[in-house]
Amino acid sequence: MGNSQSIDKVQHVVKQGISIYEKVKKEQEQQEHQQQNHNNNHSNYNNHSSSGGGSSYHPSADVDDDEHYSQLRAQAHEEAEKRNDCYARSQEAYKNGDGSEAKELSNQGHHHDNLMKQYNQKAADHIFSVKNQGRPLNEIDLHGLFVKEASAKVEEAVQRCQANGEKDLVIIVGKGLHSPNQIAKLKPAIIELVKKYQVTCQPNIPNPGCLYIEFGKGTGDVSWLDRFTEKMSNNDQCLIM
Numbered sequence: 001m002g003n004s005q006s007i008d009k010v011q012h013v014v015k016q017g018i019s020i021y022e023k024v025k026k027e028q029e030q031q032e033h034q035q036q037n038h039n040n041n042h043s044n045y046n047n048h049s050s051s052g053g054g055s056s057y058h059p060s061a062d063v064d065d066d067e068h069y070s071q072l073r074a075q076a077h078e079e080a081e082k083r084n085d086c087y088a089r090s091q092e093a094y095k096n097g098d099g100s101e102a103k104e105l106s107n108q109g110h111h112h113d114n115l116m117k118q119y120n121q122k123a124a125d126h127i128f129s130v131k132n133q134g135r136p137l138n139e140i141d142l143h144g145l146f147v148k149e150a151s152a153k154v155e156e157a158v159q160r161c162q163a164n165g166e167k168d169l170v171i172i173v174g175k176g177l178h179s180p181n182q183i184a185k186l187k188p189a190i191i192e193l194v195k196k197y198q199v200t201c202q203p204n205i206p207n208p209g210c211l212y213i214e215f216g217k218g219t220g221d222v223s224w225l226d227r228f229t230e231k232m233s234n235n236d237q238c239l240i241m
Contacts, residue, residue, distance in 0.1 A: 066130060069144060072123035079116035083109045124149040137164065141172040147189045154190055158197055162215060169213040170206065187211065 086109035094102035127144035135141065140157045142150040154171060161169045173187045187203065190211060194201050205212035 066127060066144075069123050069127045069130075072119050072126065076116045076119035076123065079112045079119060083112035083116060086112060120146070120149070128153060137161065138166045138168060139170040139172070142186060142190075143172065143174055145186075147185055150186055151189065151193050154193060158194060158199070158213070161213075162197070167215060169215070171211040171213065173209060173211055175209040 086105045090102045090105035090109060093099075093105060124145050128142075128149075131141040131143050132139075138161055140153060142153060145153065150173075157169060157171070171190060173190055191201055191203070194211075194213060200214045200217050202212045202214075204210060
């Protein structure tokens with residue numbers, strides 16, 4: 001009998017805790033909804049400026065209008081095709097028993113691969129410099145960058161903002177309209193990347209095509225508690241503490 005009463009008391013306390021949690025969570029969701037409406041009503045977004053002065057969100061023009069950038073990407077593409085051709089011919093030479101020719105063609109392929117990477121890096125550095133000229137320290141535009149290139153820039157920006165004590169960071173990733181089949185690749189990759197920094201990441205704030213990062217608030221992931229609450233709401237009496 002004593003054990004039964006103890007279990008009943010434990011379940012009563014747990015249910016009280018869940019009730020408090022649900023109330024707090026509801027209030028938090030209402031506050032977040034109000035904040036999001038506030039952000040959407042202020043599309044110029046002047047609240048994320050760095051300590052050096054005010055700043056507003058700057059829409060980015062398409063990267064295709066930058067001739068130097070387009071030329072560098074085209075050169076990288078040419079080097080990639082030459083690399084692939086060399087590797088294919090190297091494999092064919094190897095199959096035919098010509099090891100010397102296979103090795104020479106493989107070395108040529110490596111050379112074109114290195115040139116491709118150099119041109120792509122120059123293109124990334126150039127367009128990043130152009131798109132971010134005059135922006136505050138806590139705002140970066142990733143238009144024109146491949147996922148790997150953009151990830152490196154985000155890493156630098158997040159670490160810089162944390163070191164400088166910034167409260168937030170706006171990352172302009174675009175809407176994915178120029179991606180194959182208009183399926184965005186950059187946004188989900190960046191969202192996944194910043195998880196390791198224990199920050200909150202909200203999409204489409206302050207504008208569509210942006211990610212809003214807040215520092216010092218953790219990831220806010222309490223999904224495990226949501227699942228626990230649902231379990232109790234369904235009158236599941238099996239508790240594993």
